[in-house]
Amino acid sequence: xxxxxxxxxxxxxxxxxxxxxxxxxxxxxxxxxxxxxxxxxxxxxxxxxxxxxxxxxxxxxxxxxxxxxxxxxxxxxxxxxxxxxxxxxxxxxxxxxxxxxxxxxxxxxxxxxxxxxxxxxxxxxxxxxxxxxxxxxxxxxxxxxxxxxxxxxxxxxxxxxxxxxxxxxxxxxxxxxxxxxxxxxxxxxxxxxxxxxxxxxxxxxxxxxxxxxxxxxxxxxxxxxxxxxxxxxxxxxxxxxxxxxxxxxxxxxxxxxxxxxxxxxxxxxxxxxxxxxxxxxxxxxxxxxxxxxxxxxxxxxxxxxxxxxxxxxxxxxxxxxxxxxxxxxxxxxxxxx
Ligand code: NAD
Ligand code: ISE
Numbered sequence: 586x587x588x589x590x591x592x593x594x595x596x597x598x599x600x601x602x603x604x605x606x607x608x609x610x611x612x613x614x615x616x617x618x619x620x621x622x623x624x625x626x627x628x629x630x631x632x633x634x635x636x637x638x639x640x641x642x643x644x645x646x647x648x649x650x651x652x653x654x655x656x657x658x659x660x661x662x663x664x665x666x667x668x669x670x671x672x673x674x675x676x677x678x679x680x681x682x683x684x685x686x687x688x689x690x691x692x693x694x695x696x697x698x699x700x701x702x703x704x705x706x707x708x709x710x711x712x713x714x715x716x717x718x719x720x721x722x723x724x725x726x727x728x729x730x731x732x733x734x735x736x737x738x739x740x741x742x743x744x745x746x747x748x749x750x751x752x753x754x755x756x757x758x759x760x761x762x763x764x765x766x767x768x769x770x771x772x773x774x775x776x777x778x779x780x781x782x783x784x785x786x787x788x789x790x791x792x793x794x795x796x797x798x799x800x801x802x803x804x805x806x807x808x809x810x811x812x813x814x815x816x817x818x819x820x821x822x823x824x825x826x827x828x829x830x831x832x833x834x835x836x837x838x839x840x841x842x843x844x845x846x847x848x849x850x851x852x853x854x855x856x857x858x859x860x861x862x863x864x865x866x867x868x869x870x871x872x873x874x875x876x877x878x879x880x881x882x883x884x885x886x887x888x889x890x891x892x893x894x895x896x897x898x899x900x901x902x903x904x905x906x907x908x909x910x911x912x913x914x915x916x917x918x919x920x921x922x
Contacts, residue, residue, distance in 0.1 A: 592874050595621035595654035597645035597669050598661030599633040602683055605859055606658055606870065607637050613867055617874050623648045625661070645669050649676055656877050659683060663758070667692040674699045674707050679877045681870070683711040685762055686891025690899055693892035694916065701919045706882045709873050710891040712766040713862055716869040719836045723827065724771055726834045733830030735772060740764050741812040741824040745857060753794050756813050757781075757901045761799055764811045765897045766890060771827075774805035776897045778912045781904040789816035799901060820854030821861050889922035 594610060596603055599622050610617040623642040624630035634641035642648040645665075649657055649672045656679040659669045667687040673680035674696070686708070687693045700708055714720050727735060742760055751759070769775060782798040789795070796814040803809065826835040839861055840852035855861035869885075876883045893915060900911040 589655065589878065590616060592617050592878050593620045593653060593655045594618065594658055594874075595623070595642075595648040595651065595656075596639075596658045596660060597623045597648060598659065598665075598683075599624040599629050600660065601859075603658070603660030604633060606660060606866070607633065607639075609867055609870060610874075611637055614871055614874065616878065617870075620653050621648045621651060625665075646672050649673050649678065654678070656680065656874075663688045667696060670696050670708060671699055674703055677703065677707070679707050679709075679882050681709045681711065681873050682891070684766070684891070685758060685895055685898070686710045686888065687895060688758065690892070690896050693888070693895045697888050697892055697916075697919065700888050701921050704921075706887055706921065708888045708891070709876075709882050709885045710887065710894075711869070712763065712770075712886040712890065712894070713865050713869045714763055714767045715770050715886060716872065717862060717865040718868075719839070720767065720771070720825075723825065723834050723836060727771070727827060727829070732827070732832035732834055735807050735827050735829050737807065737828045738768060738771070738809045739824075739826045739828075740768075740809065741814070741822065743812070743814040743817045743820075743822040743824075745816075745818055745820050747793075747815045751793060751815065753792070754902045754905070756793060756795060756797055756815055757799070757905065758898045760815060761797070761811055761813050761901065762894050762898050764799075764809070765801070765901070766886060766894045767825075768801060768803065768807075768809050769890065769893060770886070772803055772805060772807050774803040774807065775893060775915060776801050776913050777804045778802040778910055779897060779901045779904050780910045781901055781908075783905075787814070787816060789818060791816070794905060797905070799904075801897070821857045822854060823861060887922060889918060892916075 619637045619639050621640050622634045623645040630641040657673045659682040663685050670682050780800040799811040801809040844851045900913045904911045
């Protein structure tokens with residue numbers, strides 16, 4: 586049998602990122618057809634389906650079971666991911682799940698058990714920074730040995746604002762979780778312990794603990810500090826600098842242009858994650874679709890990475906609540922990963 590040349594995808598969750606991924610799969614990337622969509626809000630699903638030329642399903646589980654769907658994208662709220670990822674694994678269908686894989690350690694372990702029982706990888710998690718040109722260049726430079734062995738990394742993750750549904754722990758589980766995954770990948774080491782410090786709150790913070798300073802201790806001895814700010818107003822600002830024994834490497838300025846005018850030099854700051862990581866998501870979904878069309882999910886962050894990020898997030902939430910240093914304990918890593 587010849588491999589299909591077009592991947593027929595069903596998308597569950599047609600909110601901000603669901604619609605953005607549908608746009609990229611229908612207008613940017615070739616070889617992908619969005620054939621089905623589902624959302625807990627049927628009116629939104631119907632509208633998005635009509636725009637995309639897809640069929641709207643009343644329930645995501647029916648979408649996963651449909652013969653017309655080869656692979657599934659889960660873009661609904663984090664707490665609903667487990668249900669859909671487990672159903673996709675049971676149906677033997679590849680599933681790209683937006684971060685986080687699930688919102689509890691136990692849910693991630695259930696997904697891992699189901700995938701291990703299936704016997705091959707079906708799950709990729711949407712930790713897109715691993716596909717970002719700047720982070721990739723930083724990792725390549727680090728691995729070349731040019732700055733010597735890494736000692737520390739300083740990160741900042743600043744959002745202009747966040748949706749109204751944000752709860753205090755979302756600053757970690759929804760925002761800092763990107764750095765949690767990125768540093769595991771960057772340094773090839775698990776995170777062993779976490780601390781969270783709270784400076785004076787921003788007057789823009791509302792009820793959120795904002796900003797936060799998170800300290801991640803890696804098992805290989807590298808120390809990472811992460812500033813999380815979710816209401817900076819001025820734009821979306823993602824920073825990173827690694828200190829090595831012989832030098833440093835930093836993420837460059839993502840602005841495409843520099844304007845000199847009226848005695849000032851100005852570089853635009855991205856407005857939000859779509860602006861900063863737009864082309865990164867293109868590369869991420871291209872790689873995922875190619876691996877699925879090529880016969881199976883390979884490479885990219887998988888269930889083990891989603892699980893590890895969830896365990897560290899849980900530890901960080903405890904550190905935020907208690908003010909204590911919390912050690913991270915992971916399950917034994919199955920051979921599949
Ligand atoms: P959103 O609120 O804009 O959209 C979520 C959609 O899911 C809504 O339309 C909602 O009605 C729908 N939904 C909720 N429960 C559902 C269910 N049980 N079944 C079907 N549909 C359901 O949120 P968003 O910003 O698009 O975020 C969605 C997911 O994507 C989250 O997990 C978020 O963390 C992740 N995300 C990732 C990135 C990234 O940079 N990788 C960026 C944004 C969001
Ligand atoms: C959002 O869900 C994302 O994943 C973005 O990448 C992140 O920067 C933002 O803080 C989250 O709310």
